[in-house]
Amino acid sequence: MGDDVLSAMEARERLYEVMDRDLPFEEKATLALDVGEAYLGVENGHLTRIDPESDYWKAIASTDSADGTFPTGLQLELRNTYCRRTIGGEDPVRLHDVPNQGWDDDRAFRQHGLHCYHGSTITVDDELFGTLCFVSTEPRAEPFSDDETLFAELIARMLETELQAERTESKLERLDQFASVVSHDLRSPLNVAQGRVDIERSTRDSDNLEIAARSLDRMEDLIADVLTMARQGQEIEDTSLVSLDEIVGECWDAVRTGGASVSVAADLAFKADPDRVRHLFENLFRNSVEHGDENVSVRVGPLDGADGFYVEDDGPGIPESDREQVFETGYTTGTEGLGLGLAIVEGVADAHGWAITAGESAEGGARFEVSGVVVP
Secondary structure, X not given: OOOOOOOHHHHHHHHHHHHOOOOOHHHHHHHHHHHHHHHHOOOEEEEEEEEHHHOEEEEXXXXXXXXXXXXXXXXXXXXXXXHHHHHHHHOOEEEOOXXXXXXXXXXXXXXXXXXXXXXXXXXXXXXXXXXXXXXXOOXXXXXXXXXXXXXXXXXXXHHHHHHHHHHHHHHHHHHHHHHHHHOOOOHHHHHHHHHHHHHHHHHOOOHHHHHHHHHXXXXXXXXXXXXXXXXXXXXXXXXEEEEHHHHHHHHHHOOOOOOOEEEEOOOOEEEEOHHHHHHHHHHHHHHHHHHOOOOOEEEEEEOOOOOEEEEEEOOOOOOHHHOOHHHOOOOOOOOOOOOOHHHHHHHHHHHHOOEEEEEEOOOOOEEEEEEOOOOO
């Protein structure tokens, strides 16, 4: 159990100090959990992400060490955790001595041997996100007091606010990007120009008219990309089970790939919005084809940790210094386009609550890894 015991006032002051700092969310959440662990006198604190339909439980922040029992990134079956009780209407759940409280036959106790548990729900956009829980393998001498529960709830509400702020900021940024490009009605004058060119080509044709028609069509594609980019800021509402093998086949057929090829190392079933995730794969495939030669090979497969997938190719790759900024709106190394393709990809990932990183494939090409995926 935590050795740094805090008074209620000290705990609140330390928590407010943590939440006021400008830190990445996971780091801030871990520090807040540290404060809760010390105040409650328990061994570990966890912030989890949960999907009841898929029996999915994952620690997205934890005070446990990487080689501990409950480290960040640990994925479990929800049915084998006390958190199933927390989200099942018993919020908050307060267990200070599980066997003596009649829970010794609970599957969570049999599976993990935790004698002590305090769990609160976390909701974002009025929907279940996960839980905030504090645990110990040893029982507490006394039940959790009302003040201790109030403090745990304070941490939960503060982390909810942080999560909500992240989502709102991401949404506003994308809407702003959209407004800056299509604030004027581009489609109307574009359609007029396309119509006039078509009329002129019906009576006579020339290289100049053909080039003009292609340019106008390209403009229409770019506007569609911008509209797609703006849509990615919207949160995912409905998900279903998606097959990696099937979605890759559908998206590859939808992209002009020339002599390029694609292969799937192994299938993976994961939860996603099928329409939105198609934008992710189609833009990653376009990126590989446009930046590789005509015979580029693309490979797709599950990550080793089984909580996501990768898309990689044997093309020229992405310089290490550029791997973070490739997802920025407007970043492009080509002469065409607005640099929205990979920004759209990141938008789809963000809307699902996934993380995406750019790296290097074994052949020196580009490799994109999408993690944090709900894999039932």
